[in-house]
Amino acid sequence: MKYVQAILTMLLSAVLVAGCAQNADQQKDNENGDMNKKEWAIVIHGGAGAISKDKPEEMKTAYKAALDSALTMGETALKNGEKGVDVVEKVINYLEDNPKFNAGKGAVFTSEGGHELDAAIMVGNSRKAGTITGVTTVKNPISLARKVMENSKHIMFAGQGAEEYAGKVGVERVNQDYFYTEGRYKAWKRAVERETMPEEQQSSYIDPDLDATFWDADKYGTVGCVVLDQEGTLVAGTSTGGMTNKKFGRVGDVPIIGSGTYASDVVAVSMTGWGERIMEVVSGNTVSSYMKFKDSSLEEAGSYLLNDVLEPGDAGMIAVDKNGNTYMNMNTKGMYRGAADSDGKHEVAIWE
C-alpha cells in the first residue's frame, strides 16, 4: 500500500510539472514565434472610412495602382537592405506627393481655407521619435518629423515654432497653393455650408457634389507606413492633412506618440480614422502593451483594439511585429492598404 501511495504521489507530481512545462512552452511560442521570422516586412495605408464600393472602376484601379507603387517602392528598398527609417520616409513621401491621399499635396482645408499638416515617425528599438503639428509650408511633413527625431533633443514641435525649425534644418518649403486640389476645396466649401444647418441635419447630410474620391472627408484621411527592416528595427510613420474645416489648431492622433503613431521593441503601429477616438484610448501603446503584458500575438492585440476597445466605424490599423508578422484591419467599411514581406506576400486592398 505504501508503494502504491509513493508511486501515485510521483505520478501526481509528474502531472503537475508537465502541466507547468506545457504552459511555459506555449508562452515561449507566443513570445518568439521565431520559426516563422521574416527577414523584412512592410504595411502601408492611405486612410480608412466609409469608402463606397460604387466608385467607378477606373478610380478603384487608380487607387490600387498608387498603393501598389508605394508598396513596391518599400519592398524593393527593404529587400536591398535599406534602413527602416529611410524606407518609411521614402514611402510616405510618395503618398504625401500623391494628391489622392490626405497628406502633403491633397491635404484637406482648414476653416480658414488653408492647410495645416501633422506627421510623426518613431523607431521602436531606440524609442527615438519626432513629431510635428500644424505646419503650413513644409512639402513633406514626415521628413521634418524625421529631422526632429534625429537632430533635436526634443520630440514634438508645434505651429510657428515647427516652421522655424524647418527653416533651421532645411527641408523643402512650398506655398500654401501647392497643397490645393479641387476635390478637397469642394469638400471644404460643403463642410462650411453644412455648419449652417441645424445639428440633426448635419449628421445625416451627405454631400451631393462631393468628388467621389473623397469620403468622410471631415474625419478620415491619413497615410502611414510601418516596417521591420533586415537589421530587425521596427519603424512607424504617419502623415496627414487633418480634418476638413478644422478650427482652433486642432491636433489629432497622428502626431501623438502612443496614439496614431507608435513603435516599441515588439511592434510598430500606424492608425487612421476618427482621431479623437484613437487618442482617448492611446491606440498604439495599447496594442504594444497588450502584446507585452499579455504575451499575446499581434493578431490578438489588433482584434482587442478594433473590436473590444474602439467602436465600429472608428478606425483602421496597420502594424508589423518584431517577427515580421503583418496586420492590416479596420472596423470601418474600407481602408486603402497594402502589405508585403520577405516570404513573398504582396497584397493591396480597399474593402474587406
Add this chain to the structure above:
Amino acid sequence: MKYVQAILTMLLSAVLVAGCAQNADQQKDNENGDMNKKEWAIVIHGGAGAISKDKPEEMKTAYKAALDSALTMGETALKNGEKGVDVVEKVINYLEDNPKFNAGKGAVFTSEGGHELDAAIMVGNSRKAGTITGVTTVKNPISLARKVMENSKHIMFAGQGAEEYAGKVGVERVNQDYFYTEGRYKAWKRAVERETMPEEQQSSYIDPDLDATFWDADKYGTVGCVVLDQEGTLVAGTSTGGMTNKKFGRVGDVPIIGSGTYASDVVAVSMTGWGERIMEVVSGNTVSSYMKFKDSSLEEAGSYLLNDVLEPGDAGMIAVDKNGNTYMNMNTKGMYRGAADSDGKHEVAIWE
C-alpha cells in the same frame, strides 16, 4: 487496490481543481481589492527633480505649507461630495496661481523671453479629455483644457488656435507680464548664457546665482492632481510652463493624453519630470495597461514604470486607482507631493 486508485484519482482531481480555484481567487483579489475601497482619495504634485536638501528651512516650510493648502482644499471638496473634475480644476488653479510652481503664475521663460503654457485633463470613466499646448494669455490653462473637454468635440488645440478658442469660450486672460517672476527670469538668462558654452561644459554647469527655489529648471517643473471622487470617478490633470528657454514651440508630455496625463476606468495618472522620456514610453497609458493586462496592483505598475522602464533621474508619478489606493513616487531625488484619502491619510513630502 481499485478503490485506492479511485480515491487517489479523486484526490488528484481535487488538488488540481483547488489549485485553479486558488489562482482565480488571487486574481480576483488583485483585481478588486474591494475590502479596502476608499470613498475618495487625492494625490497632488508640484514637480520632481534634483531638489537640494540644503535649502533654507523657511523655504522647505513654505513649500510644504503650499502643498498642504492645496491638498486640504481638495480633501475638503471630496469629503463634501464635489465632483472629481471640479476638485482637480480647483486644486490645479491654486497651484497655477502660486508662483512657487512652474505652471500659470511662475511659469518658466521661453527662448524668446515669453511664456507658453500647456495643460490637460481627463475623466477616466467616460474617456473624455481636453488638452491645450502653447497658450500665452490664459491665466489658468487647466480651466481652458476643461472647456475643451466639455464644450468641444475635439481633444487638443494648439497655439494661436487654442488662444482663439479661449476667446470663444471665455476664460480669464492676462498679459504675459502676469507670469513673470524674478527667479524664473534669472534662470532663463543663465540658460541663454549656458547655451554659448561648449557642450561638455553645458551638462556639468550649475547655475551659481540660481534662486534656490528653482531646481533643474530646464527639465522639470509641473503641477498635477489625480482624484477618485465619491461617485467612483477617476480624474487626472496636469499643468505646466514647460522648459526654461524652450524653442520651436516644443511640446512636452503634459498635454499628451496617455503620457503626462491619463485616466482610464482603472487608474488616473499625472507625471512630472523629463518630458521627452515620459512621452517616448507613453507613461500614463503604460501604467493603466500594466494594471489591466497583468491584473496587477497600482504599486506594481508604478514600480514597473519608474524602475524597469524609465531611468534614475527621469520622473515622478502620482496616481490613484479605482479603489482609492494612492501612489506617489519618483526616481528623482525629490518630488513636491501630497496624498489624502477617506481613511484619514494626509501626507505631504518633498524627499524620500
